Amino acid sequence: MAVGTDIGIDLGTASVLVYVRGKGVVLKEPSVVAFDRDTNKIKAIGEEARLMLGRTPGNIVAVRPLRQGVISDYTVTEKMLSYFINRTVGKSLFGRKPRISVCVPSGATEVEKKAVEDATYQAGAREVSIIEEPVAAAIGAGIDISKPCGNMIVDIGGGTADIAVISLGGVVVSSSIKVAGDDFDEAIVRFMRKKHNLLIGERTAEEIKINVGTVYKRPENLTMDVRGRNLVTGLPKTVTVTSEETEEALREPAYQIVDAVHNVLERTPPELAADISDRGIVLTGGGSLIQGLEELIEEKTGINTMTAEDPLTAVAIGTGKYIEFLAGEDKKKK
Incomplete structure (x- = not known):
């Protein structure tokens, strides 16, 4: 049974991907946790929590426990990891805990790496390997x-x-x-505020980036209608954004x-x-x-x-395959 319990986790600022050996990427969820401030209980994790971003009543907060690739809220990250690991392998693995490799940005300090390692052990890992993101990305890109x-x-x-x-x-x-990606979103939010006097949220900014965003002149100029709040009147307003404008915003x-x-x-x-x-x-x-x-x-x-062929999952796949890579290296040494 131990064969299926090798897991690779791409613990990202925007999303968490879980790769299980022999099955591929089995889970991809946003790294967002919504919890109740009054009771400190977690309300939702992943996609369900992402939909709450910017839309919660006062007592419920939707947060991203990772900032710029490193843990900013330790307890919430640990709970999020436990939730994803349990969803992936379940609790019925005859008591055998999984071996987990997790990737961190190449600039992460020893303290940051230790925090990721501890959180993964707390979340139920038997053995933890920390791998640098570019190495995982290279393996995942083939x-x-x-x-x-x-x-x-x-x-x-x-x-x-x-x-x-x-x-x-x-x-x-x-x-x-x-x-990285979040900074592209923030640049669009700033641009919309400055150029159109329009206040938009990060989810809308992401939609603009995906649909018409570009960092290099496009052959055709795409447009998109964006709704937000007019900063002058305070009322909802719709503005048309072009891909040329996003190039300026994202420069x-x-x-x-x-x-x-x-x-x-x-x-x-x-x-x-x-x-x-x-x-x-x-x-x-x-x-x-x-x-x-x-x-x-x-x-x-x-x-x-x-x-790479599938840029979104490359790091997760590489993180999972890293355990196999290490096993291969050990054999060579013997």
């Missing part, structure tokens, strides 16, 4: 990381963007910046990611840099789905850039 050649991964999640050059199963050069966070890629390339040893220029840059993570990012990075670095 790259053989055990070979001595350079691969560059840019993993853009909800709270952090991790850029790393990987060779021989480890990270050679990396950078983790706290600019700053997009260029911060490009600068970080540039910075990592500058610090990469020449042999590995040559490999990267041959093999290209691979994008993973939900944030990489924004229109035009491939083209922007390619234009600024001159290196062929592509997005």
Whole structure:
């Protein structure tokens, strides 16, 4: 029975994905928890709680217990993890606890890693491995990381963007910046406030980003009607937003990611840099789905850039397969 109890968890700022060995990604839920302030009881976790964001009465709060890829509320994170683990493996595994690998941003400190490890043990793990996000993303994107050649991964999640050059199963050069999908949303909220005097919530901002958002000039200019509150009159108002406007709104966070890629390339040893220029840059993570990012990075670095086949689940799959990768490495040593 122990075979099915290897679990990989992509503990992200925006969503939690759970990968079970032999079954693939079995759960993908937003990392949001709604709880009652008065009784301190949890009301909802995941998608149900996400729908409550910005719409709760005073005593119920919907929070994201992870901020920028690290735990900001320990007890809530632990409860959220327990809930997802129980939903995945159930309690009837003949008392056998699962082996769990969890990924953290490459810039996470020892204290932050320890917090994730402790929360996972508390949530019911038998054994915990902590893996760096870019390594997990590379494995999940189907790259053989055990070979001595350079691969560059840019993993853009909800709270952090991790850029790393990987060779021989480890990270050679990396950078983790706290600019990612959430910052795209915030940039849109700020832009709408400044340009249209319209106040919108983060869920609406995300819809704009997904439907018409771009960081590189699109061949066709898309439009979308957006509803929010007029800051002058205080009344509801509808405004039409174009993809050209989103390019202007998203320029700053997009260029911060490009600068970080540039910075990592500058610090990469020449042999590995040559490999990267041959093999290209691979994008993973939900944030990489924004229109035009491939083209922007390619234009600024001159290196062929592509997005992994399934960027959203790459990290979760890689985190789960990491246990198998470690088992393989152990066999080689023996």
